[in-house]
Each structure stands twice: as C-alpha cells, then as structure tokens.
Amino acid sequence: MLYFLPTPIGNLDDISKRCLDILNLCDIIICEDSRVTKSLINLLNTKYNLNINPSEFYSLHTHNESEFFTKFEAKKLIENTVVYVSDAGMPCISDPGVALVEFAQQNGINYEVLSGANAALLAVAASGIVQKEFTFLGFLPNTGRGRELAIQNALNLTYPVVIYESPKRVLQLVEAIAKLEPKREIFAIKEATKKFEAKFKNSAKNLVAMLKSANLKGEWCIVIDGSKNNTQNTISVADINELDIPPKQKAKLLAKLTGKSVKEIYAQLNG
CATH class of the missing domain: 3.40.1010.10 (Tetrapyrrole methylase, N-terminal domain)
Structure with a gap:
C-alpha cells in the first residue's frame, strides 16, 4: 500500500x-x-x-x-x-x-x-480576505517577462489569489503589485507555525514600507484580494504562446492558466 x-x-x-x-x-x-x-x-x-x-x-x-x-x-x-x-x-x-x-x-x-499541514490553506484561513473561492498559483516564475505576466494575471483574477514566495523575492513581488495597483489589499505570512511566524496585512503600497523594515527570512505565503474590475482583460493562452521564453517557463505559465500538468504541456511544446 x-x-x-x-x-x-x-x-x-x-x-x-x-x-x-x-x-x-x-x-x-x-x-x-x-x-x-x-x-x-x-x-x-x-x-x-x-x-x-x-x-x-x-x-x-x-x-x-x-x-x-x-x-x-x-x-x-x-x-x-x-x-x-x-x-x-x-x-x-x-x-x-x-x-x-x-x-x-x-x-x-x-x-x-492523508490529511495534514498545508501552508496555502493556513494562509487562506488567516488572511481575512477569502470568503469562499480562491485561486492557488503556487510559485510564480522567478524572473523576466514570464514573471511580469504571471503577476498581471494574478491581479486580473476576480477571486483572491494565493502565492508561495521565497524571502529573496517577496519584497520585489509586493513592489511589483504596488506599482500596478497600490491600493490592492494583501495579506502575507512568513514562517507559518514556527517560533518567528509573522503576519502582515495592508494595501500593496503600505505593505512595501512594512516589509522594508521587517526581517524577511523564511518561507512566505501571500494572499492577494481579487480584482474588483470585472472589465479587465485576462491573459490568454495565445498571449503566452507568443512569448519568446524557454519552453519550461512557458509550460509553467500555461499550466497555471489552464489547470493542465506542466509535464503534459511541456511535451506538447516540444512535440
């Protein structure tokens, strides 16, 4: 078994x-x-x-x-x-x-x-943002145009979005959101269940200032409130297919957008 x-x-x-x-x-x-x-x-x-x-x-x-x-x-x-x-x-x-x-x-x-610990669900419950539905995106691409598109896609979604992030990139992530939508509400938790667990909740603009003075060490989970602008255009599969980025990164983006497995999409891209 x-x-x-x-x-x-x-x-x-x-x-x-x-x-x-x-x-x-x-x-x-x-x-x-x-x-x-x-x-x-x-x-x-x-x-x-x-x-x-x-x-x-x-x-x-x-x-x-x-x-x-x-x-x-x-x-x-x-x-x-x-x-x-x-x-x-x-x-x-x-x-x-x-x-x-x-x-x-x-x-x-x-x-x-078996059931047990999960950082995403812990953050959802602790955020005070998620009422029912949410979208889990895991880790976004680390760099480049793929990351920019993934952040924009996250901000376009009408449901709250849950993202995992490393201490090296968490401030950059919130700064990127603040440039696009400074008033978007964000909840962030680091080192969940550990001795130095810390929670932050504010607008993207204010959260940047909070994180600049905080100890960023540890793994982070971010909850971004959903878009209130239903007229925004979301990023399409065609948009991602047109990107001049490595196939593995493209496969990860398409997987987040379509729900298909990264392995399946990667095989199609290289078929």
Missing part, C-alpha cells in the same frame, strides 16, 4: 497520530530529499519515543522522475507499506509527488493521501 503523508511545515506537533502510526510501520520511504526526511525521522523518534526505521529510502523529485520510474519496481508498492513525503507540507501541492500518483493510477496500485 502506498501512502502520501503530509509533514509539518514548521511545528513538529502538527503531525497527526495517524501519520506517525504509518511511518512507524512503513518498509520503504520515498521522499523529496532523503537528508531532510532522515533528519525529520530522527526528531520524531526522539520526541514521540518511536522506532521509525524503514529498510529503504528512495529520492523522487522533479529532476529525477524519468530515471526513478525506469528503475523502481511497481511490485514494491504492492508488497510493502510505502510512504511518500515531500520536505514539508502536503505532497503534490507545489511539491513533488504528482508523478508518483500518476504511476500508481497507471499500474492499478492502491494509494491513500
């Missing part, structure tokens, strides 16, 4: 008893980074007096998917208790794991996804 387990995004106490029970019984762990996962297991064993001791570890992330599935035997997922974890939070949500879900589906392998 294959299990997808969410791990704490900061506070170790956020892991569920059910997750601990399955980890304690598992034979194989497939993970994003074995070093991170082994460190987590050591902490869990010490804190909860457990003996999590899988016989095998396998790394699976976006850069080694093809190699992994040519070598890994599907029968191991049937004959053993196998756990997949990303470095933090819910697998498959702006984290690796989707390819393993698809592999299980294609090979008739039973799998289960």
Whole structure:
C-alpha cells in the first residue's frame, strides 16, 4: 500500500497520530530529499519515543522522475507499506509527488493521501480576505517577462489569489503589485507555525514600507484580494504562446492558466 503523508511545515506537533502510526510501520520511504526526511525521522523518534526505521529510502523529485520510474519496481508498492513525503507540507501541492500518483493510477496500485499541514490553506484561513473561492498559483516564475505576466494575471483574477514566495523575492513581488495597483489589499505570512511566524496585512503600497523594515527570512505565503474590475482583460493562452521564453517557463505559465500538468504541456511544446 502506498501512502502520501503530509509533514509539518514548521511545528513538529502538527503531525497527526495517524501519520506517525504509518511511518512507524512503513518498509520503504520515498521522499523529496532523503537528508531532510532522515533528519525529520530522527526528531520524531526522539520526541514521540518511536522506532521509525524503514529498510529503504528512495529520492523522487522533479529532476529525477524519468530515471526513478525506469528503475523502481511497481511490485514494491504492492508488497510493502510505502510512504511518500515531500520536505514539508502536503505532497503534490507545489511539491513533488504528482508523478508518483500518476504511476500508481497507471499500474492499478492502491494509494491513500492523508490529511495534514498545508501552508496555502493556513494562509487562506488567516488572511481575512477569502470568503469562499480562491485561486492557488503556487510559485510564480522567478524572473523576466514570464514573471511580469504571471503577476498581471494574478491581479486580473476576480477571486483572491494565493502565492508561495521565497524571502529573496517577496519584497520585489509586493513592489511589483504596488506599482500596478497600490491600493490592492494583501495579506502575507512568513514562517507559518514556527517560533518567528509573522503576519502582515495592508494595501500593496503600505505593505512595501512594512516589509522594508521587517526581517524577511523564511518561507512566505501571500494572499492577494481579487480584482474588483470585472472589465479587465485576462491573459490568454495565445498571449503566452507568443512569448519568446524557454519552453519550461512557458509550460509553467500555461499550466497555471489552464489547470493542465506542466509535464503534459511541456511535451506538447516540444512535440
């Protein structure tokens, strides 16, 4: 049986008893980074007096998917208790794991996804902005025209938008929004569930000033209020297809716009 387990995004106490029970019984762990996962297991064993001791570890992330599935035997997922974890939070949500879900589906392998910590939903609940619907965009492209278009697209959406951002780019993101729409309301949270968690909420213009005087270290989640201008034109698939940017970046933009997988779109672009 294959299990997808969410791990704490900061506070170790956020892991569920059910997750601990399955980890304690598992034979194989497939993970994003074995070093991170082994460190987590050591902490869990010490804190909860457990003996999590899988016989095998396998790394699976976006850069080694093809190699992994040519070598890994599907029968191991049937004959053993196998756990997949990303470095933090819910697998498959702006984290690796989707390819393993698809592999299980294609090979008739039973799998289960357990509930648990997720930074996006935490930020939605804490924002005071989201009433019902929202759009999750994960990480935007890092640089260039692709990033500019992604920010503009986010501002054009009528539902609130949730974005993950690194400490290196969070101020630049809010500055870019402030130039386009200085009055747009934004909620930002960093280091969620950790000792130095911090929340900010203000107009884009005022938030720039707040962040300039803040410690930006840590992972960020941003919630942007939806557009109140229903007459704005959104960015189309044709607009993105016309961009002179690398296929992988174009695939990521098209995936966010269409809901299709990045891998599927990338294959089409290079077909």
